[in-house]
Amino acid sequence: MTLFDSVQKTKRLFIPLQEGKVSLYVCGPTVYDDAHLGHAKSALVFDLLTKVLKADGYDVTYARNITDIDDKIILKAQEQKKSIQEITDFYTDAFHKEMQAIGVSRPDIEPKATESLDAIYQLIQSLIDSQHAYKTLEGDVYFDTSSDSAYLSLSKRVQDEDDKLQRVESSSNKKNSADFALWKSVKDGSVTFESPFGSGRPGWHVECSAMIEKHMACGNKKYALDIHGGGADLLFPHHENEAAQTRCATNHDLANYWMHNGFVNIDGQKMSKSLGNSFFLKDALKVYDGEVLRFYLLSTHYRSNFNFNEEDLLSSKKRLDKIYRLKKRLFGLSHEEKTTPFQDELLKALNDDLNISSSLALIDEMLSKANEILDTTGKHKELKRDTLSNLAYIEKLLGFGVKNPFEYFQFGVDEDTKTKIAELILQRDEAKKAKDFALSDKIRDEILACGVNIMDTPQGTFWEKV
RNA sequence: GGUGCCAUCGCCAAGUGGUAAGGCCGCAGCCUGCAAAGCUGCUAUCCCCAGUUCAAAUCUGGGUGGCACCUCCA
Numbered sequence: 031m032t033l034f035d036s037v038q039k040t041k042r043l044f045i046p047l048q049e050g051k052v053s054l055y056v057c058g059p060t061v062y063d064d065a066h067l068g069h070a071k072s073a074l075v076f077d078l079l080t081k082v083l084k085a086d087g088y089d090v091t092y093a094r095n096i097t098d099i100d101d102k103i104i105l106k107a108q109e110q111k112k113s114i115q116e117i118t119d120f121y122t123d124a125f126h127k128e129m130q131a132i133g134v135s136r137p138d139i140e141p142k143a144t145e146s147l148d149a150i151y152q153l154i155q156s157l158i159d160s161q162h163a164y165k166t167l168e169g170d171v172y173f174d175t176s177s178d179s180a181y182l183s184l185s186k187r188v189q190d191e192d193d194k195l196q197r198v199e200s201s202s203n204k205k206n207s208a209d210f211a212l213w214k215s216v217k218d219g220s221v222t223f224e225s226p227f228g229s230g231r232p233g234w235h236v237e238c239s240a241m242i243e244k245h246m247a248c249g250n251k252k253y254a255l256d257i258h259g260g261g262a263d264l265l266f267p268h269h270e271n272e273a274a275q276t277r278c279a280t281n282h283d284l285a286n287y288w289m290h291n292g293f294v295n296i297d298g299q300k301m302s303k304s305l306g307n308s309f310f311l312k313d314a315l316k317v318y319d320g321e322v323l324r325f326y327l328l329s330t331h332y333r334s335n336f337n338f339n340e341e342d343l344l345s346s347k348k349r350l351d352k353i354y355r356l357k358k359r360l361f362g363l364s365h366e367e368k369t370t371p372f373q374d375e376l377l378k379a380l381n382d383d384l385n386i387s388s389s390l391a392l393i394d395e396m397l398s399k400a401n402e403i404l405d406t407t408g409k410h411k412e413l414k415r416d417t418l419s420n421l422a423y424i425e426k427l428l429g430f431g432v433k434n435p436f437e438y439f440q441f442g443v444d445e446d447t448k449t450k451i452a453e454l455i456l457q458r459d460e461a462k463k464a465k466d467f468a469l470s471d472k473i474r475d476e477i478l479a480c481g482v483n484i485m486d487t488p489q490g491t492f493w494e495k496v
Numbered sequence: 497g498g499u500g501c502c503a504u505c506g507c508c509a510a511g512u513g514g515u516a517a518g519g520c521c522g523c524a525g526c527c528u529g530c531a532a533a534g535c536u537g538c539u540a541u542c543c544c545c546a547g548u549u550c551a552a553a554u555c556u557g558g559g560u561g562g563c564a565c566c567u568c569c570a
Binding site (some may be wrong): 039057058059060065066067068070071072073101102185186187188234261263264265267268290291292293294295300301302329333334335337341342345348349352355356358385386387388390391392395398402462467471483484485487494 | 499500502517527529532534563568
């Protein structure tokens with residue numbers, strides 16, 4: 031497999047630290063609010079990556095953290111007059127449910143900041159011991175960026191001298207403007223943890239480095255991890271700082287490969303609270319089937335910025351529909367696992383830095399070829415077997431086509447309407463039998479008015495929500 | 497201001513040196529009582545200019561136009 035390494039800025043052949051094994055760590059959500067489409071995109075991308083790595087035969091350990099210590103969480107708790115844990119439990123639970131709805135598997139490890147304080151203290155202490163961190167008079171602990179000659183090697187950023195001077199003047203307690211907090215002293219009596227450095231709260235960046243050391247780091251290798259991932263915005267400063275901490279506190283670097291997914295914009299605009307255009311997953315799920323969202327959000331290469339709009343979503347859905355129509359065509363037939371050339375090609379495409387566009391093109395070609403052969407007369411025993419096996423492979427590898435095809439096409443239609451449609455179809459069949467086409471067409475118009483399409487097939491009349 | 501990314505058919509989107517994948521939309525046809533679905537066929541020389549090369553959408557330089565990060569952020 032080749033992966034684009036966003037630090038070396040090139041595609042690299044993936045070679046794991048330990049043969050046959052892959053360790054992957056992705057920055058997860060801070061649980062103070064609902065997940066938006068950007069969280070979904072990131073989770074989907076790395077969900078796909080793990081599925082492809084597993085298909086390649088790797089034993090994958092995938093960790094995605096939950097940040098449950100944060101100023102924004104505290105603020106939310108105060109606003110809603112709830113405990114911190116009520117807030118974090120609520121949003122963690124919601125996150126899990128929404129991720130499940132878009133077919134994202136749970137990571138193998140899901141470390142929380144509150145459960146990793148021991149590792150955080152240990153990491154900070156070793157940074158202090160090795161002179162890479164210092165304590166201020168106020169009781170804060172900062173990482174000394176000037177002590178790390180490799181600082182900024184990740185993002186390749188250039189320190190702005192003017193900017194640096196200005197900031198140093200404005201915050202005299204830091205040695206360098208770029209220094210960041212490892213431990214924040216808190217004296218206002220709100221949420222604190224008792225650490226060897228006094229009571230306070232951990233900084234954000236230190237959390238990931240500590241959790242990786244605790245759960246993932248493998249022995250005496252050059253890197254703690256094979257792959258570290260996250261949103262494109264995290265490269266700096268978050269990942270830069272994580273890398274610095276790990277490099278200075280341990281005898282290894284953080285990750286061999288760095289992957290960053292592109293941003294999700296809404297109708298050409300960045301999602302942001304101030305613009306009021308945040309698109310929450312839970313709202314999207316009310317209108318669209320979770321799998322439609324999965325397909326749409328994954329349909330563009332993970333590194334590109336993604337512009338979410340309904341028109342594109344609908345045309346993307348039509349593509350997913352075709353998978354389900356073929357499933358419907360072959361519904362009820364049993365299948366056995368079988369490797370086909372199509373499956374090899376599909377995996378090969380995904381192994382090229384998750385080239386989803388090529389993968390979808392291969393799927394579309396497979397679908398129309400299968401449909402074409404099924405359209406001609408004959409038994410097609412072999413073709414059916416291969417096709418069913420191909421569809422099962424797509425389900426497993428990409429998570430497309432996992433539902434019952436009939437239910438898929440009925441998303442968002444209530445029971446009363448379903449009953450009504452069933453009755454109308456019965457009436458129309460009667461009219462058709464009697465060759466009363468004027469009446470049958472009239473009934474079809476009524477059915478159409480319910481917002482569904484109908485299709486006559488040798489197996490009977492089926493309907494789909496438009 | 498600093499750093500970086502991007503610009504391919506009406507729309508979405510691959511391809512990064514060897515002569516433009518795929519999908520949506522549209523048009524024509526097959527199928528159908530008529531439809532729908534499915535199938536077949538048709539539709540671009542790659543933002544502009546200059547250069548390198550036998551050969552460039554793909555490399556180099558210069559424009560123009562988008563965008564992102566530099567502060568919390570997936």
